[in-house]
Amino acid sequence: MSTVEDRPTTDTTGSPRENGGRRWVGRSVLRKEDPKLLAGRAVYVGDVALPGMLHGAVLRSPHAHARIVSIDTSAAEAIPGVAAVLTGAQAAELVNPMPAFCAEPVPQTAIAIERVRYPGEAVAIVAATDRYVAEDACAAIKVEYEVLPAVVDPEAAMAPDATRIHETLDSNVAFHRTLDFGDVDADVARAHTVVRTRARWHRMGAQPMETAGAVASWNPFDQSMTVYSNSNFHNFLPWAFAGMLGVSTNRLRMIPCAVGGSFGSKHFITKVLAIAGALTKATGRPVQYLEDRVDNISANDNVGCDRIYDAELALTEDGEMISLTLRIIDDYGAYFQFAHGQHGNAMAQPTGPYRIGSLRYDVSCVLTNKVQQGFFRGAGADPGNFVLERLVDKASEELGIDRAEIRRRNFIAPEQFPFKTPPGNVYDSGDYAAVLDRALEIAGIDKWRAEQERLRAEGRYLGIGLATCQERTGYNASEWWFLYDNPPLPATSTPESVKLDVDAMGGVRVEIGCPLWGNSPETVVSQVVAEEFGIDPADVSVTYADSTTGAMSAGPGGSRLTIMLSGATRGASRTIRDKMIRIAAHAMEMDPDDVECVDGTFRAKGAPSTSMSMAEIGMRAHLFFHDTPEEESSGLVAVHTYDHPYSTPPSADRKDMGAFYPMVSHACHIPIVEVDPETGVVTLRAYYAVNDCGTLMNPTLVEGQIVGGIVQGIGAALMEEYRYGEDGSLDTPTFREYLMPSMHEVPEIVVEHLETPSPFTEYGVKGAGEGGRLVAPTAIASAVDDALKPLGVWVDELPMTPERVVGMVAGAREGRP
């Protein structure tokens, strides 16, 4: 059982209140990762070429649901250059089903056996001398299907007589649970008003510019496998991948490549790993399998939430929010491989920045004939923010309280932190009213209201949006399983480690366990080392550890990496710095307490001319054991593992999910849109955002994350959606149908920061990776509402495509709800 009183006390000497004199933490240091990326010299998985390497390709099902009657691969095998053709059954003799991350009700193989359950599911795989030949071979494979009824609508899928996705299961409802936190019924009974919405958040996909891929190389002589890939979890779950690949855990070497974006979609890439793994085992040669875009959109774990909400917010007469009820149907697609992680995640902040006292969370995870959900930036909290802010706007309308004012009345106040939310997660710190006030100020609301009035007189519809949302950061993987009682897995700390060493000439190297995913781990680590040693970040060398080094890393995800890398790097830096102080003190015949490290020099306090350089100490530590203090071993190397700074296990009765996501950033977004009700086109005229993610490690890079996230949020609000036909076919398998924002759809975005340091983390940093996308969709929905208020439109479904906007306008005219 977690209580706020259990929270850790962190050394906050680096926080600005104690130490305003930081030199590198907080500066917009130019990115260390850039030059190789700019020069085209970074090695992505598609750039890896090994001697004798073959290329993989996949034949995919055109049907959403079908029985595989027969597969004839003979013509494909006869094509010169084809080294292997494998059906699902053949591949299953080489690799095992994909790992399930909690308690998946059915095993899932990367290549279908007997039955396909979503459009684009792999049916056969090929390895050939080049990709062209491999695709020729796919085209030559003959598959006979018996098409089965496709289950497309998640509500229809829940009916007892619905076609079952898996015959071994009693129902298509893979998981259902109702959790009450606080006395919901009593709170609703005393409410003056209950506002309701039925909201729809359709499935969208991460769509990184680079697809997922792997180069796997099986060595049959020592039964080992080397895998280059763009998976994020090579140092988190290599043991699980080894089990799938049929390799002992200590003979699998996973090497990270530069990653061309992920946004959550490349954590696992288990299908890609299994396909490359099966093909290298079948051929005894290295095999590269790199998804093409259709592979990626139709079959990767690229897809986010797909939810229908029936939501209610109970309020008192003066607008105090007292209780929230969320009834959710979530369309998981054909498999439940990653379980209800996205609802565990949502449990971090379902009540937002408000003092809502009770919560009912009722979730049904439903199976249909679609590709399974994976993860996408926001990871379950994204639709939660959308629905909550829609309810708050609705309450503002119904109670006649200004939408900024109703928020202000309900914000958790600065003096109430750390604040324990109804489900148990704790928020560390914040000043939400200050963020709101500043956002209203920089947006120049009065000016836009005047513009709105002017345009309305011309028959044009300008709208001003407003949303104030949380971004829970520093994730803890317990969220994947803690909605289950059984198995009663304990909480994890989702640790991160780095190895830091100072060489004999004083050079600092840091080896990190996470990959380069488009974020800036090298820069962050260098800034922290520079801060701790007083050296220039440019002089720090950062490398990436493969899975054989013992590094621990859950990588970028859940906006955790800057928090965790800061902690790990600072810890390792301090270990080595302290050792160097002891060695220097010994050499200078002083007490270690009288030696300090300043500007990369170890010097006597008060007598800076008595000093030793990093190189002098480095050489002594590496080579001259007899000149170092007796208790010191040679060398200057430290591994520091930083465990999650604050996590507590859930209670057995799940009345308290524990603190698991307690570094909570906050933002207020104000988008300005113009809507053409005739064409349904929504144009963004301006966009203002004020963000508070604690101490800014690197303001420019934080702004980059926020702006990039907002633009993905613009996509979520206006265009991005997986669309399926009635027969379950995927209508959006390429970038011609799955639309994303280009330069033409996005305005210049204005971002400002406030800094409320976290009391839980080193330097007071919080995460910032998902905030943009967590806030923008609901803010833009609010703006479209505001624009079309004269027409009586209420937005409760995203994305607001032109067709939907026209439909909403027509619906409002006809008086439909």
Added chain:
Amino acid sequence: MGETTAPEKIRIGLTVNDVRHDLLVEPRTLLADLLRGDLELTGTHIGCEQGVCGACTVLVDGTATRSCLVFAAQLDGAAVRTVESLAGADGTLHPIQQAFHENHGLQCGFCTPGMLMGACELLERTAEPDPDEVREALGGNLCRCTGYQNIVRSVCAAGRTMTADRNSTATTTATTTATTTNGAQA
């Protein structure tokens, strides 16, 4: 590739980053695959293979071109320029690359080579584009990380730098010429 029976191949001469290559290519080989595979110029990235995303943009005879939509066999005699041509061998970034670095115009870097080559073409045509001109020119290149505005800033900044560099070179040349002339008169 000895295991394949290749379709009839076509002989082409192609200059890539100032190096002349005499090549035998299959009719169906795309320029993107030729660059990345046979020529080992992996800086050009393939994002969608259907001309939508622009990641694979290179210059063909100075024109920004999607290398996933062009067959290598179409390019006999052409000059191709890829991202590898921009930075100096000593690690000096091209002014456009430097501007992307200074303005945080990239995150994962996958779309970046296409953006850089598109920017090269634009700046050849319009020395100091304004943001609208950049958005018009690069609007067909998708980026999923940055939200674009830092890319726009980067290209505008590169235009200013390159113009200033040209002017200062011109001034230096003029000064040198003047000095020489004066010297000759003396």
